[in-house]
Each structure stands twice: as C-alpha cells, then as structure tokens.
Amino acid sequence: MNPEVHERACRLIDAWHVEGISAPEGEWLDAHLAECTACRGRARANERVLQALRSNTVTVDPALVSRTQARVRLRSRELRENQVRMRALWISCALSWVLGVASAPLVWRAFQWVGLRAALPNLVWKTAFALWWLLPAGAVAALLARQRRHAANQDGYTTLHR
Ligand SMILES: [Zn+2]
Known part of the structure; x- marks a missing residue:
C-alpha cells in the first residue's frame, strides 16, 4: 500500500479525537482501518491513552485552592514586613x-x-x-x-x- 495512505490515516486518527473529522473522512478512515492492521493498532493505542488520561483526572478542592492562595498572600506580606x-x-x-x-x-x-x-x-x-x-x-x-x-x-x- 502507498505510504501516503497510512500517513493520511495517521493524521485522521490524531485529528479524530482533537478537532474531529468530516463524515467522508470518517468513512475513508473506517475502510482503511478495516484492512490495515498497523493503523488499526495505532488507533487502538490512541484510544487507550485517551481513556487512561480521562480516568486520571485530578479534581482539586476549591477550598484548598483558596486556603493555599491565602497562605501565600499572608507569607508574602510577612516577608515584606520583615524586610x-x-x-x-x-x-x-x-x-x-x-x-x-x-x-x-x-x-x-x-x-x-x-x-x-x-x-x-x-x-x-x-x-x-x-x-x-x-x-x-x-x-x-x-x-x-x-x-x-x-x-x-x-x-x-x-x-x-x-
Ligand atoms: Zn494504514
């Protein structure tokens, strides 16, 4: 198969999760993935990485954020006064x-x-x-x-x- 075809598939796989792809591009990609194991593997790997990233989202308690900001402000005021x-x-x-x-x-x-x-x-x-x-x-x-x-x-x- 022409290497440019795989390159196009890779570009579409990456774009699919980021900015999205058009319907004809999606159909072309599905057809390519059905017959190309290398690109199918890449698409699955991308999917797994994205799932791992989604499951690792860190939520920060807003109260903790405001407490930390207050402490930083207090400490900087103390340092200024000390100076x-x-x-x-x-x-x-x-x-x-x-x-x-x-x-x-x-x-x-x-x-x-x-x-x-x-x-x-x-x-x-x-x-x-x-x-x-x-x-x-x-x-x-x-x-x-x-x-x-x-x-x-x-x-x-x-x-x-x-
Ligand atoms: Zn391919």
Missing part, C-alpha cells in the same frame, strides 16, 4: 555606630573621670567603657537571634500544618 523591620534595624544600627564613634572621646573622658573620682583601678573603668560599647551590639545580636528563632519556628509550624 521593612530589618531595614529599620540596620538604619538604627548605623546611626548608633556613628553616634558611638562621635561620642567616644567624651564617653572615654567621662569614664576616666568617674574612675579617678571613685579611685577605681584603670582596668575597671576601661572594662566598663568597653562594655558601654559592646552592650548595644550584644542587644542587637540577641534581638536578631530571637527573630531568626521565631522565623524558624513559624517555618516549622507551616511545614507541620500543611
């Missing part, structure tokens, strides 16, 4: 550092004056001066650690309650 909070924190850190550097000579003299007045050993008032510098940074580090722990807990919660 704003972190920016404010970095700005206040930078300001604090600039003020700390600018005021360091005055603070040094104040600690020295108190140390001399109270007859403290140099090591004591110098340590107090160092702590004066370290405490704000320590407070910020503790705040960041707390926030990170909180975020990790929330992620854990989200993972558990999905």
